[in-house]
Amino acid sequence: xxxxxxxxxxxxxxxxxxxxxxxxxxxxxxxxxxxxxxxxxxxxxxxxxxxxxxxxxxxxxxxxxxxxxxxxxxxxxxxxxxxxxxxxxxxxxxxxxxxxxxxxxxxxxxxxxxxxxxxxxxxxxxxxxxxxxxxxxxxxxxxxxxxxxxxxxxxxxxxxxxxxxxxxxxxxxxxxxxxxxxxxxxxxxxxxxxxxxxxxxxxxxxxxxxx
Ligand code: TYD
Numbered sequence: 646x647x648x649x650x651x652x653x654x655x656x657x658x659x660x661x662x663x664x665x666x667x668x669x670x671x672x673x674x675x676x677x678x679x680x681x682x683x684x685x686x687x688x689x690x691x692x693x694x695x696x697x698x699x700x701x702x703x704x705x706x707x708x709x710x711x712x713x714x715x716x717x718x719x720x721x722x723x724x725x726x727x728x729x730x731x732x733x734x735x736x737x738x739x740x741x742x743x744x745x746x747x748x749x750x751x752x753x754x755x756x757x758x759x760x761x762x763x764x765x766x767x768x769x770x771x772x773x774x775x776x777x778x779x780x781x782x783x784x785x786x787x788x789x790x791x792x793x794x795x796x797x798x799x800x801x802x803x804x805x806x807x808x809x810x811x812x813x814x815x816x817x818x819x820x821x822x823x824x825x826x827x828x829x830x831x832x833x834x835x836x837x838x839x840x841x842x843x844x845x846x847x848x849x850x851x852x853x854x855x856x
Contacts (some may be wrong), residue, residue, distance in 0.1 A: 648735045649677075649850065650727065650771070652742040654816070655779030656809070657802065658789030659832040660839065664779060665740060667840050671847065672736055680730045683740035684718060688725045691718040699799040706800070708754040712763060715746050720767040727771065742773055744819055744827070749801070752815025753808050772826065775850045777843055778816060779832040783809035 653668070655661040665681070672679050685695040697703065698714050719742070730737045743764045751760035781789070783806060820829045828846040830839055 646734050648731045648733070648737060649775070649854070650731055650737050650739075650773045651847075652739045652744065652773040652776045653779070654741060654744050654748075654776060655832060656781065656783065656786050656812070658786035658793075659779035659781045660836060661740065661779055663836060664777070664839060664843060665738065668738060668777070668843060668847070671844065672738075675851070678735045680726070680735050680737045681740075682722070682726060682737065684722060684742060684745065685715055686718065687722040687727075687739070688718075690721045690725075694718040694721075699801065701798065701800045701803060703800060708750065708756055711754065712746065712750040712756055712760055715750065716763045716767040719743065719746075719764065723768050723771055739773070742776070743768060744776060744778070744816070747819055748812045748815035752818070753804070753812040755811070774826070775846060776827045777846065778820060778827050778829045779839065780816065780829055781832040783813055785833060 651668070653661055653665055669679050669681055684691070685698055686692045694714050694717055698706070698711060698718075722739075727737050727739070746760050746764055750756050751758070786809075820827050828842070830842045832839060
């Protein structure tokens with residue numbers, strides 16, 4: 646049996662890390678073996694690419710270089726880690742996947758359809774079975790973030806508000822294109838209310854594939 650491929654999307658202040666922990670615990674309670682991973686990163690090569698992309702001193706990085714580096718990290722991730730785990734019947738849970746590139750590079754950086762094409766090459770058209778999108782407006786996300794402890798902003802976080810607004814529009818478009826795959830959740834609700842919605846989506850996926 647092939648395992649399940651799940652991804653979680655959501656920006657600053659969306660509560661993504663907390664919900665990921667809850668998802669892992671929930672799936673493990675059901676006896677499933679979960680491989681947790683992230684993008685950019687997930688492999689040794691991917692983690693090195695991550696450092697290159699997010700390093701705030703790399704201000705000269707062009708939009709196309711950035712798109713290709715995210716895609717390179719993803720190509721390695723898919724072949725080295727995700728596909729073998731799925732073939733072994735495991736559940737793969739990735740913190741971000743191709744939807745991030747569509748939102749941040751296609752919409753945020755205005756690179757458009759080229760991002761889709763490059764990512765089809767990188768992933769061999771692999772898509773998550775289910776994507777949990779924790780939606781929060783850039784303004785609300787930032788307000789929440791400011792209540793958390795200070796950290797140095799990475800290169801993407803340093804971007805202007807207008808960039809993050811375009812990213813949000815990108816996610817909106819992606820959600821409308823694939824409403825079945827993407828479970829869109831209002832992340833301004835309480836943690837418990839958000840997880841209740843995630844649980845419903847996970848249960849539906851597991852039931853629909855039960856033998
Ligand atoms: P990370 O520290 O993982 O941020 P977050 O907690 O918001 O997930 O940094 C990943 C950053 O890279 C984040 O700003 C989103 C961005 N990103 C892209 O622009 N394109 C991509 O394809 C991916 C995977 C991430």
